Amino acid sequence: MGSDFSTVKIRKVTSCPICKTMMSHPVSINCGHSYCEACILSYYCNVSPKTGWKMLGCPLCRSPFSLENLRPNKELETIIDMIKGMEEQDRDMVCEEHEEKLNRFCEDDGQLLCWRCYWEDRHKGHTLVGVKDVYQNYKGKLQNTLTKLCELQENHEVQIHLITNQINALKDAIEDRRQTIKSNFKNLQSFLQEEEKFYLWRLENEEKEMLRRLKGSEADLQQTFESAQCQIQELEAKCKGSAQKLLQDVKNTLSRCEAMKLNPLKAEPLKVHTKCNMSELYFDVKTILRRHQVGVILDPNTAHLGLTLSKGGRLVTYKSCSRDLQAGSSAKRFYGLPCVLGCEGFTSGRYYFEVSVENATSWDVGVCLENVQRGFNMKKEPEFGFWTIKMSEEDGLEALTSPPTPPLHLSEKPQVVGVFLDYEAGGVSFYSVTTGSHIFTFPKASFHDTLRPFFQVYQYSPLFLPAINNQGKK
Incomplete structure (x- = not known):
């Protein structure tokens, strides 16, 4: 509250002249x-x-007054309330033992002392200083400590934020991987369902063929049995009849009966030939895919003028071209980007083809509608008739979807990419033939027009279309 003199002066001003206490x-x-x-x-x-x-x-002062002239002194009452509040605070900071004001500080014990504690034996030899003398020093230390704690709290907050982001990123990555696993197994299940139908169809046909042959043999035996039955009845009647009846046409009867022979039944073992190699179906996706494989040949009429196609139409390379690419181009030819289509058109069914990207650092591969845009405004997205994936040195492997999907991560860079189209199901899937693993499947689409294989070629990145592997087809 300041000096003792100021305290006395304030108390004098605020004391009532009648009761001598604070008003x-x-x-x-x-x-x-x-x-x-x-x-x-x-x-x-x-x-x-x-x-x-x-x-x-x-x-x-004896100046006259009446009760009608009394008026509350709000300003003075406010000051008195402030003084009482300050005294209340000071009253809390008194020595519990001596009820005296704590105005000394023991540096050794780190305790506040009153003047009476000051003279006690337990503090002899200690460094005792006035509260005001050490106040600023300890206030500075507390403020420095407070600053460090605030910085520590901020650092912890930053780390908590980082961990929260890591947790969210982990959840997103786990969910992405979960969806990928589900998609892979869904695709495999789809293949297995088709394989199941195929093997059951083969088994049913084999059953029909075997039953047809067995029932044919059964009918022949039944006919022979009935003929022998007639002959037996005829012989029994002759044997029971008179001599004339027995001898009548006896040679012809004997000749016919003796001619009847029982053809021994060939005891061929009944063996079902249709079987399904489950290990092959589960662990060799390439075998399943290649059952639908088609040989793709590049269409020179659609090739960008900067592209060079091999004689067999299986190899394509790109070199920069300074010519007016649009001049003289047909409606089928790409002139905006170095692209080319396959000759094959797909309007129904399931198809699979492979593209060797072993010597290419960048490439676009997939399928597209036959009538897509071919100029500089071409957008390779499903809503514009493209279902493709792209590899680039800058962005890595990605699916050209809208909106964009996160980059696709594989354990190793694919050397051969497989493209699978299920026209009726509206599915376009991509596989790494190198590892036999699934890369990406586009969301289900509804196809109505002709689809064709699509390729975009980059400089120093030739693409090659391998010949069909007949060993994989059945």
Whole structure:
């Protein structure tokens, strides 16, 4: 609260001249002096009946006043409330043992002391200083510590934010991997379902053929059995009849009966030939895919003028071209980007073809509608008739979807890419033939027009279309 002199002066100003204590609800009278409301009222009630006067003199200056002139002194009351609050705080900081003000500090024990604690034996020899003398020093230390703790808290907050981001990134990565696994197994299940139908169809046909042959043999035996039955009845009748009946046409009868022979039944073992190699189906996806493989030949009529096709139409390379690429181009030819289509058109069924990208660092591979845009405004996205994946040195492997999907990560760079089209199911899937693993499947589409193999070729990145592997087809 400041010095003792200031405290005494403030207490004098705020004390009631009548009760000599700090005023309660101070009021001012005509002369300007202030008193406790209760004290001035009590003074007036005690003096006025004795004198009979309605106007009394101020207890300090004797200036006349009446009760009608009393007015609350709000400013003084505010000051008194502030002083009481400060004294209340100071009252809390007193020695519990001696109830004296704590105005000393023991550096050795780190304790606040009053003047009486100061002289006790337990603090002899200790470094004792005034509170005001060490206040700023310890305040600075506390502020420095506070600053360090705030920095530590900020660092922890940053780390918590980083961990939160890592957790969210991990969840996203796990969910992405989960969806990839589900997609891979869904595709495999689709293949297996088709394989199941195929093997059951083969088994059913084999059953029909074997039953047809067995029932044919059964019918022949039944006919022979019935003929022998007739002959037996005829012989039995002759044997029971008279000599004339027995001998009548006896040679012809014997000849016919002796001619009948029982052809021995060939006891061929019944063996079902249709079987399914489950290990092959589960662990060799390439075998399944190659059942639908087609040989793709590049269409020179669609090739960009900067592309060079081999004689057999299986190898394509690109070199920069300074010619006016649009001049003289047919409606079928690409002139915006170095692209080319396969000759084959797909309008139904399931198809699979492979592209060797072993010597290419960048490439686009997939299928597209036959009538896609071929100019500089071409957009390779499904809504514009393209279902392709792209490899580039800058962005790696990605599927050209809209909106874009995250980059595709494989354990190793594919050397041969397989493209599988299921026209009726609306599916376009890509596989790494190198590892036999699934790369990407586009969301289900609805195909109505002709689809053709699509390739975009980059400089120093030739593409090659291998011949069909007949060993993989069945």
